[in-house]
Amino acid sequence: MKQLLLLIVLFFSVQLTYTQVFDVEAIKTSGLDEKRINLVILADGYTVGELTQFETDATLFMDDLFSQEPFASYENYFNVYIIKVISNESGASHPGTAPDEPGPPDPVVPVLSVDNYFGTAYDSFNIHRLLYTPNSGLVSTVLANNFPMYDQALILVNSPYYGGSGGEFPVASTGTDASEIAIHELGHSFVDLKDEYYPGDLLAEEAINMTQDNNPLTVKWKNWVGINAVGIFPYGASEPESNWFRPHETCKMRYLGFDFCAVCKEGIIEKIHSLTSPIDSYNPASATINNPTFPIDFQLTVVAPIPNTLESSWTLNGSPFATNMDAVQVQESDLNAGLNNLTVVVNDATTLIDIDGHESLHFSTVSWSIDNTLGIQDVEANKFNITMYPNPSKHYITIKSENTLGQTVVVDIISMDGKQVKTIDISNNERSQINISALSQGLYIANFYANDVLITSKKLIKN
Known part of the structure; x- marks a missing residue:
């Protein structure tokens, strides 16, 4: 069940020598680590003087996560740990190079170059709100040194501006809708749920909540059609969006502030069952x-x-x-x-x-x-x-x-x-x-x- 990391690549071995061991703290303990899903939250952009704030931010996220279904029903299946990773500078970098830089009425985000630990930055892949780190190897090394029995890790970034990303290690800022972003991104990383807005041609693929099958007799969520507002909804009116279908119109995987739809809830529970x-x-x-x-x-x-x-x-x-x-x-x-x-x-x-x-x-x-x-x-x-x-x-x-x-x-x-x-x-x-x-x-x-x-x-x- 646990991802015990074997760092056999020379790059990781060299990096391991210089990687600092950080304080690890449990903020939720439901049982033995080997019998629970261990969610680990790592700090980025928190200086040594801001680690108390990191613990507060991580706890707020955790409380929000376990207030929403299906995580509320399965709270007892999780332990939550924080790793107090120390950055030299506070916040996240913002090159200001993305073509979709925010303008009125959204707040202007100042151009910043920040020496944070994992190198998280806005404007990744030319998308302003895509707060991301390319240094997944460094994240893996920190986990290996500090908490190798993790099941899912998440990076919480000390930035007041909207942003986040999915991937192996989801990233979320502490700004507007911080918890909602983090929970949405966990849907990607923990369960492999897809966005229910069109994610682009490169990311469109068959998944729990995304399909090209619009036949109500064979669609993968056929048993939910007509229940809890589940249907077969096209991603758009024209191709290629119209060739792809989602199960709901207002799922959290489409809009922040809404519940996960029944199909996504089922997928999350399936993942929990598979791990514990x-x-x-x-x-x-x-x-x-x-x-x-x-x-x-x-x-x-x-x-x-x-x-x-x-x-x-x-x-x-x-x-x-x-x-x-x-x-x-x-x-x-x-x-x-x-x-x-x-x-x-x-x-x-x-x-x-x-x-x-x-x-x-x-x-x-x-x-x-x-x-x-x-x-x-x-x-x-x-x-x-x-x-x-x-x-x-x-x-x-x-x-x-x-x-x-x-x-x-x-x-x-x-x-x-x-x-x-x-x-x-x-x-x-x-x-x-x-x-x-x-x-x-x-x-x-x-x-x-x-x-x-x-x-x-x-x-x-x-x-």
């Missing part, structure tokens, strides 16, 4: 019980969204045992002679994701092997990501399984009268194309099993 597990810890955590005393207690500690949308299902030897419980007790009478399997599956049932129509399924499991006389013999924790598409489909579906332990997943396709019509084994990281053309039209259920335990089910529509 909702299971923070579990007990028993190892095979340590011998000559067990009954009942045996089993417990989960989960990372709950706000409000809690997690669901859990417990099975014992493949049969339902408990639902939506964080703790259960197993009696000796519940067990068969010999080896037994207790498994809990945890998934997020948030309505911010279109569950039935969504391609990806994320869920986490813990399995305990229990001998009725010897106690707990084995404990395994796993994290799954399963994708199934297209759905609906007429001829073929593609299924891919990824899981931490590399387990093979067995897929049973069941008709609505309960008959098993197809079984497929999916190896880890394998993408399998399955021919369903012989099936009758209608609704089916795809059941997914790991180690003979039903871990999830998904509706499949055959056209």
Whole structure:
């Protein structure tokens, strides 16, 4: 999960020798770094006497970020750190060379040459508001020296003028709409969301919220069309803008000051799910019980969204045992002679994701092997990501399984009268194309099993 940086290039190695180690401070701690998404905010254009202001500015941004959905619901999944990078001079450079230099009624930005640490400057690529640093290698080196376990970094620039940029490391000023700019740019860098105003021919490409498919039956956000003002809107009235489509008219990826649209919220949650597990810890955590005393207690500690949308299902030897419980007790009478399997599956049932129509399924499991006389013999924790598409489909579906332990997943396709019509084994990281053309039209259920335990089910529509 973490981006542990290996600086093997000579340039980075030389730079590492001279790069200063800065003060690092946590401004939000939700859990262990290895079990959270670590957002790191770096200072630029803050002198040593302005570092208190940097902490204030970073905290204001953080508070704004976690006041907006879906970050508000998933605040508990994040730690936030600041790196107090010291610049020789305050602010950011402004060459004054961009052809779109601001004029009335916008404030005039003075031409400046500033000795800041990362070299952030306005007028990048001949766009005045594009506040950017070309020194991404230096940013990587600072992160490697000071906080290598970051998941996403952002540069906050001590400048009162509007500006920002995306890229690997988003940049935002502290001027007008500072937090909105930073959150918008995080949409680019953290999730790969695209602008919902036309970004130009070089940046126009297929993405979560940008497509050339305007068919409501096949567009990638088809399950949201008609909900929460989601539609299929052209970027412009003439080519090439008219060949590209966005899901919403007033998403934050188009206009600052608005919410993320439903499609972008879903994409952000997908990213969060891909980086973290909702299971923070579990007990028993190892095979340590011998000559067990009954009942045996089993417990989960989960990372709950706000409000809690997690669901859990417990099975014992493949049969339902408990639902939506964080703790259960197993009696000796519940067990068969010999080896037994207790498994809990945890998934997020948030309505911010279109569950039935969504391609990806994320869920986490813990399995305990229990001998009725010897106690707990084995404990395994796993994290799954399963994708199934297209759905609906007429001829073929593609299924891919990824899981931490590399387990093979067995897929049973069941008709609505309960008959098993197809079984497929999916190896880890394998993408399998399955021919369903012989099936009758209608609704089916795809059941997914790991180690003979039903871990999830998904509706499949055959056209």
